Amino acid sequence: MDVSADVVVIGFGAAGACAAIEAAAGGASVVVLDRFAGGGATALSGGVVYAGGGTRQQVEAGVTDSVDAMVEYLRHEVRDAVSEATLRRFCEDSAKMLAWLEDQGVPFDARVSPFKTSYPTDDYYLYQSGSEDAWPNPAPRGHRTRAKGTSGKVFFARLAEATRRAGVRIMPQARAVELVTTDGRVTGVRCRVLSGLPKALHGALSRAGAKPWLYYPPLGRRLFGLAAWLERFARTVTVTARQGVIIAAGGFIADRDLVHENAPAYRGGLALGTPGDDGGGIRLGIAAGGKTARMDKVSVWRFITPPSALQRGVLVDSEGRRFGDATRYGAAIGSEIVARGGKAWLLIDDDVLRTARAQVRTQTARFQRWQVRHLLGRGLVTALTVEEVAAKAGIGVPEAFGRPPYSLINVSVRAGFGYPCPMLTLGGLVVDEETGQVQGVPGLYAAGRSAVGVCSESYVSGLALADCVFSGRRAGQHVSKEARC
Helix, strand or coil: CCEEEEEEEECCCCCHHHHHHHHHHCCCCCEECCCCCCCCCEEEEECEEECCCCCCHHHCCCCCCCCCHHHHHHHHHCCCCCHHHHHHHHHHHHHHHHHHHHCCCCCCCEECCCCCCCCCCCCCCCCCCHHHHHHHCCCCEEEECCCCCCCCCHHHHHHHHHHHCCCCCCCCCEEEEEEEEECCCCEHHHHHHHEHHHHHHHHHHHHHHHHHHHCHHHHHHHHHHHHHHHHHHHHEEEEEEEEEECCCCCCCCCHHHHHHHHHCCHHHHHEECCCCCCCCCHHHHHHHHCCEECCCCEEEEECCCHHHHHHEEECCCCCCCEECCCCCCCHHHHHHHHCCCCCCCEEECCCHHHHHHHHHHCCCCCCCHHHHHHHHCCCCEECCHHHHHHHHHHCCCCCCCCCCCEEEECCCCCCCCCCCCCCEEECECCCCCCCECCCCCCCEECCCCHHHCCCCCCCCHHHHHHHHHHHHHHHHHHHCCCCCC
């Protein structure tokens, strides 16, 4: 049984949901396809949206921010990933974008974190989520979805509810395998769809495997491998798109070969996403004639905080030479570590170690606590002199600071199971920045991590989700204006 709609969206994460909602608001009938049950990396994320320029939450918290200040800071992070005009539009629309998310049911909060952290505890929901302190006019712009634990599940659940309220038809367990073209224009999607018992089992396995895929990959790969085996029972369905197709199927961090081909230096990290982030959507766009860019850009996360006392430490390489700035965002630190062969240590003195251990209970969320305890326990070596501690760590002797004893924390990419190093890809299909259409391919759009966007040069917490919302809405708004085929 074939299906038809005005707009077909491939991928049901943040970008896909926002695209579907906007296309439906524009009067289009919409079908969303997802290989699994929806959510993707969005549902596993912290649910943080980077927004500023005077959001309701910033105003309520008494935070001073402006569009110009936001543009000035992001210019350092975004660089030439998008044009100056697109960056300014992103910042000018930022507060309205967050209000739009609230209209869809996503809850935010104005409580500001008083300490530097990679992710705030459940007591705080607004924080400096990047390297703002390294530049003039810093302001907290990380808006965490108000929910317990990691908030991405609630963020996506509210968007999914809004998508259904908009009358969008969602087809889970439907894997897009080919784009249909007519006279050079994309007019549909050929997909493999499960039904009955295989569909139910596939959904159960993919839900059960999502967190193990991140936290215990061998089990995650096993569960998703069983789900992939069930896909042999799928039937082929063609979904006709009268106005256009939007690819919002994530990046390609789950495809090791593709990562190695495009970014060979980025090895040994934890693939941050789901098996759906295998580059499948990007490949569909390439097969239709699309071009890619920034496929070598990978975000590597090496957060030093929490606890905030660790910012006072000094980063050193395998020769014991100082580098970088421990107060910067984890992705900025991660990039510098990769540039040094993936090996690095944090040198701290006795006062920093004592203070950090005292901060664990009040500054860490539950999911962070086991990692921090590892770092401040088995993850470090201690000695009375820098010469002795360097010998224990097997590195060159760094310059001493503070008071002994000294400790070295291994913050290398391959630091061990207790301190994994998350990675995600930032490149994708090249799109028209005004419309989101894949350049050179009529009828095809792309959004989120399937496309080049605001965060395709570097990453700070919340910028990927904000870009998913921004680019997803853009694609949905413009595809709904297309003439029906």
